[in-house]
Amino acid sequence: MKKLSWFNKIVFVFNIVITVLTFVAYILPFLAPKLFPLLSVLTLILPLFLILNGLFFLYWLLQLKRQLVLSGLVLLLGITFINKFYKFSSSVTDEEEKDFTVMSYNVRLFNIFEWIPKPAIGDTILSFINEQNPDILCIQEYSQNAKVDLRVYKYKAIYMEGKNIKTGQAIFSKFPIFNQGDFKIPQAGNNIIYADIKKGKDTIRVYNIHLQSIKISPDVNEIQEHVDVIDQNKSQQLFTRIRDAFKKQEQQTEVLVNHKKECTYPVIICGDMNNSAFSYVYRNIKSDLNDCFEEAGTGFGQTYKFKYYPARIDYIFASKSMKVKSFRSFTEFNYSDHYPIMTRLSFKE
CATH class of the missing domain: 3.60.10.10 (Endonuclease/exonuclease/phosphatase)
Known part of the structure; x- marks a missing residue:
């Protein structure tokens, strides 16, 4: 953190905030909404958090900064969520009379x-x-x-x-x-x-x-x-x-x-x-x-x-x-x- 420029320090702070919110959104599907009803709103915008973490990852990767580990870990943990948001290919099979x-x-x-x-x-x-x-x-x-x-x-x-x-x-x-x-x-x-x-x-x-x-x-x-x-x-x-x-x-x-x-x-x-x-x-x-x-x-x-x-x-x-x-x-x-x-x-x- 000390070796970062003032601008990168600001970026990293935002990166940490988004990471924390993403982790919270990962956990919320396992918690009843009545416990944290307003926090449950985070699940509605989880894809946005994933996209932002992807952008942070690329930002640090282009600079070869170790800060990329933070968003990289979040994306790795959330890989199962990505398939719920976007499917890269479909598996269509032939139609049959029994369908x-x-x-x-x-x-x-x-x-x-x-x-x-x-x-x-x-x-x-x-x-x-x-x-x-x-x-x-x-x-x-x-x-x-x-x-x-x-x-x-x-x-x-x-x-x-x-x-x-x-x-x-x-x-x-x-x-x-x-x-x-x-x-x-x-x-x-x-x-x-x-x-x-x-x-x-x-x-x-x-x-x-x-x-x-x-x-x-x-x-x-x-x-x-x-x-x-x-x-x-x-x-x-x-x-x-x-x-x-x-x-x-x-x-x-x-x-x-x-x-x-x-x-x-x-x-x-x-x-x-x-x-x-x-x-x-x-x-x-x-x-x-x-x-x-x-x-x-x-x-x-x-x-x-x-x-x-x-x-x-x-x-x-x-x-x-x-x-x-x-x-x-x-x-x-x-x-x-x-x-x-x-x-x-x-x-x-």
Whole structure:
């Protein structure tokens, strides 16, 4: 440290701060959010910490300074996290008749409140679904008021709430649904539903989840406006909202995990988790399942429109008794604040 220039000393101090925050973010997935709810926000920006550590590593490497060890060690320890953020290659295999496809899509009420200034969004989404033709379709923020006709699906499980504009979640299936249900945390928003589906000789339980929203704007410019305005009340409201959202997500996760433990069938979990792949919620819901993006996806796997940051908060998980043959995030389809995701699965022989 003594041999460093004054500028490099400042850089190294920032390097240490980022390193400490990165280590904290590594640990947080193993700690319940109710213990450190505000610190849990660090898991949302862990990829940024990894990128900054990479830049620090290169900075010291070009100068042949031993300070590179600090960020190098952090990156080495976090190598398993990198695969959750970016996949360098996909493992797509040939399609077979026994395969089946699963799509998850937060449709944002089919745009009935015209958040997107385009006509007939519901019909456009319907055409997209018909074109992709998934065998099982899980929809979050479903609305019957939009009158989107999904009659191609003979079997369905729909659970709605509300008075004037009813919203909820739906599971549509080309295979018979013989059992279904929902469970909701009274103090938490959104819901979790499930359906037991018979596919030939196999039975699958499909969960469609929509966890509590953190309600952070997808527009970075709007966030910056909040930062620029020194308003203690607004800041306190933001912190309170984030803290409460993480606690409610933890409650919903606990209910889901306990319900899943009682299930004897292979499981598929789809939906909008409203949290990152580096979170406590993700770690506990994924548990012993495969993350279909990690198994067969490519690139960032972005599922949510957040300016300048490829956020992945929508997931499809599948039991290890199923082979993940392909995965795709349709980032070119801009008709909700989320992107649809779809995977192709088959049961292992």
